[in-house]
Amino acid sequence: MNELAPTPDLPEGANAQDYLRMYRQMVRIRAFEDSANQLYLDARMPGLTHMYSGEEAVAVGICEALERTDKITSTHRGHGHCVAKGAEFKPMFCELLGKVEGYCRGKGGSMHIADQSNGNLGANAIVGGSMGIATGSALRAKLQGADDVTVCFFGDGATAQGLLYEVMNMAALWSLPVIYACENNGYSEYTKTEEIAAGSILARAEAFGIEAHQVDGQDVLAVNTLARDLVARARKGEGPFFIELMTYRYHGHHVGDINRLYYRSKEEEATWKETRDPITLFGAWLTREGVASEEDLQGIESAVRAEAAEAVSYALDAAYPDVSEVTMHVYAGEG
Amino acid sequence: MNELAPTPDLPEGANAQDYLRMYRQMVRIRAFEDSANQLYLDARMPGLTHMYSGEEAVAVGICEALERTDKITSTHRGHGHCVAKGAEFKPMFCELLGKVEGYCRGKGGSMHIADQSNGNLGANAIVGGSMGIATGSALRAKLQGADDVTVCFFGDGATAQGLLYEVMNMAALWSLPVIYACENNGYSEYTKTEEIAAGSILARAEAFGIEAHQVDGQDVLAVNTLARDLVARARKGEGPFFIELMTYRYHGHHVGDINRLYYRSKEEEATWKETRDPITLFGAWLTREGVASEEDLQGIESAVRAEAAEAVSYALDAAYPDVSEVTMHVYAGEG
Amino acid sequence: MMREITLSQAVNEAIAEEMRRDETVFLIGEDVAEAGTPFKVLSGLVEEFGTDRVIDTPIAEPGFMGMAVGAAMTGARPIVDLMFGDFLYLVMDQLCNQAAKTHYMSGGKLKVPLVLRTNLGATRRSAAQHSQSLQALVAHIPGLKVAMPSSAYEAKGLMKAAIRDDNPVVIFEDKLMYQDKAPVPEEEYLIPLGQAKILREGRDVTLIGTSSMRQVCEGAAERLAGEGIEAEVIDPRSIVPLDEGALLASALKTSRVIVVDEGHQSFGVTAEIAARINEKAFYHLDAPVLRFGAMDVPVPFSPVLEDLTVPTVDAVADAARKLVAGELIHAA
């Protein structure tokens, strides 16, 4: 599929602004990741990080279907979710660089980055580690009669963790408002999905009585349309749901994973980038449908890039936490 | 179904002796459990124990399809598996009473009882705790080119443990010679299966690409026929397989679980005992098919009961371990 | 006279009171509702609070532990019932990588106010996988608090404090003490975490005992009293936070200390307490701090073996006697 369907099932009430916000959010993720990668290459970022580039339509398609009060749980590859759920660049870059103005005051870093005030319950460095958290958030919503929905993002590799089946069982038994969003990017670290996943991922959810869908994760409209529908239904108590989003990561598993030939080919990477890039595809659709002109899109792109550049230099200059922070926040209620 | 099918698909090569051994093994389990229960009621047994009565056709139907070199892993409700895999009464009762002549020198007790020399890798007091062990035994068989098969027994309640899905995934990916035998007795402790298992248990195995069967766990011939087929196929490398055996436990969850009305009715218990008892059903089939007379069966019964009585009194008189045993066997190779 | 209730009733009351007081408190675990747990500690709660707040789960400890973390992060106060302390191993990731670290990793933005109630204690003839006392494992992990009630009174007050605490708190009840009675006020009270209690004053030797090891210490003190030795008995009540001040004060007073805890001795709770007292009261001690933990063996089933593995009144009294007599114990 090299272009988005010309007349998608337009989400009810969607309009040009919605589309452009979606586009902009995807561009913001790409720009954030490019800057993060550059910070790594320039040896200005401590540690490692996992790039979301290539998967933007997944996070944006889903998060654009959510309210601010809805919750998400994120992964080690969490910048995309964070941006898509409404985070700002400055506190994100500050976090990446271990600065006190970061969302986690520099204590979390890339693998724990989250704008908590927008309902992001945290990125997680334990693969599958947030499946219980997401399901528990949904349980809380149900118990308290709140109508928020929780989306649990995780990778294809994480489907190997038993925790998923434990919580899907309970979510199904108790009809919890949670959506399991499996980002199938074809790899877990340096291993192909088919080598680590027997049978069918969708069927695994279905076996627990959970309605499951597969969707093209490069098509932001398809993702968003499905997500809106499922979120609305989950809000009404028809959850849980499971979505498998077929996607691809452009970079290595992490920024240091440069020599990838032993596990995937250059051609494969090129094909995805050239024919299935979610931003390019959506941009083409937007211009084709007359929602925006090429110039509009370029305007968005340059504005976002400028925003990123400014945030990076802000973060580079920002202060580190005071040493007294080291013992702060071990326990709540104690400074 | 109140009687066994008159002409079952006879296992190839089966004959009267095989049938009578199966019958005898079922009676032995029942007799063992009755004696164990009595020991508890007489306050002569330390701790608690979980009775297998009512489920005899499961353990016997499966273990009679196994060679001595095949392996099993067992559960907290493990006396039946232990007997069926070839254990003797005396060391079993000794184990139950904490005597040094027990299979585990009195260190394991009811929840860890196993005749290791017959390939029983242990009962397990962690629900689901042996799923990895069984699958690992099968991995070892495959790696070493051995042709033994491993059967992993566990209850319906244990299907809630994520470990099952982790190891089924690997067993399926690597075609391991393991058979997952889910003893669905309708309850986990004091909770009905439908309250703790969403969707379909069989479908869960199938979702991993594992061939799965449901069988009447009160019909020893049906169980045995299926087991022989699957064991033979697993030996040829066609595994893994999954069996859900529909059965019932006559006693409480453990011997102390006397007042059960809040979770199941007397009528339900009576119906199973009166119309679906695996020993009665098989006994009726044996006489109807002319394999044995009523007297033959009574003879087996009384011989077994006498054997049990003798073993109990042997065990009651047997010696406790010497106090020096307490630090022995913490580490292999150190006394 | 103050009424006496069992430790089991005390826990039940504490939870019921807090559930009445705070709608966000709920219970989750295996067979907690109709069955009220195998130990019947929670009997009656589902009748009062309904199945929405007393939730029976499938046998999926990692799953419901993780769910409690998520519920706690988003505004509820879950009490997780872990049927046996031995199952802690199953929930360690959710407890130690998630619950314990979330507040810190989020720079203080997220809180995880949950209680994990579980148990400890051997000699129930339940063998190696149902008899462990694993408090040392969780005490080692920053971000968790750990309480060890030593009677019905403590069980109630600590449970109420734990439920109101904004952090993950693990409470270990001794499963052999559920039927033990103690005076418990009708009026509401809380026992703040981090406050040790002096149960008996004495000037000759300090006996520090956690959970049911308090009884062992009290038994030893009783026996020693008959011999003219005055033992001071202290219950730390929580080991994280640890009331170091109270323990040190007693050590300074008596100059001789014995620490008793039912977890395995090596790398266990007694090591930390002994190390701290040695470190901070060294020059005031007449003898090394002695420790009694469970033997470093998996808990054996056979009663004749199992009984050997736990600290006893005899052993503690004997050690105290030698300490007071100035005999070198374990001298190198």
Add this chain to the structure above:
Amino acid sequence: MMREITLSQAVNEAIAEEMRRDETVFLIGEDVAEAGTPFKVLSGLVEEFGTDRVIDTPIAEPGFMGMAVGAAMTGARPIVDLMFGDFLYLVMDQLCNQAAKTHYMSGGKLKVPLVLRTNLGATRRSAAQHSQSLQALVAHIPGLKVAMPSSAYEAKGLMKAAIRDDNPVVIFEDKLMYQDKAPVPEEEYLIPLGQAKILREGRDVTLIGTSSMRQVCEGAAERLAGEGIEAEVIDPRSIVPLDEGALLASALKTSRVIVVDEGHQSFGVTAEIAARINEKAFYHLDAPVLRFGAMDVPVPFSPVLEDLTVPTVDAVADAARKLVAGELIHAA
């Protein structure tokens, strides 16, 4: 002159040699084959031994840990690769309820000869879930052995001994030391578990350091030497079994001891070692045994904070100086 190789190469060589020697040895874990682990420690092994003996798994730590137990019980010798020590929480049940107890629970009938190799160590800027040093958790569980190599030499010898051991052995490698070189003989050698090594003799103070904390101790000793203080440096090499004799002998000689380990300090490895030395050498000590562990905080990401959490040469040297000078540290 003896060749020098990295710790990573040493581990690789040890495993390769044992796999050649014993067909039942196999490797299992995530990305251990073609990728040779993210740290590249196992590179080349799949080429020599094939995918049947170097097995890539899905991300299912409890699952493959449990499978290793079953394989070990039935005649294989698995080496489990756990990518980060922080994932130990996930395998605790299979490791501590199953592997550790099987031999005992079966009355000696079943054995579980497996090696769990994993790592420890902060300051890699990997934040709270990828930086923990959790050796204390497993050291507390009877039935497990625990080794902590402090150089390439130890890494090779201990790994070979662990693979041949009939018990479950957990080996913690310091992930920051993989590229550190040390002289390693070409000829085969094993280092038996339970034998400490005196790295430097001294009479004024004993510095006990595990894993990379050996470097901290050696650094401190070096610095102290310049000031005329002779520090004895000892590496326990395994903490279970612990070579108590060697540690005590040094304590008796120097009368002053400092223990350094990178796990959290409270309820950690240093507590046990300190408690034992205090207990058995009390009357020979001039000062309390001092301890340095990681701070009792989740490991923070920010470099400026993270660096504060681990024991340093400065801190250890400073404490040793004060000990030797007879200053009361932490005196109550």
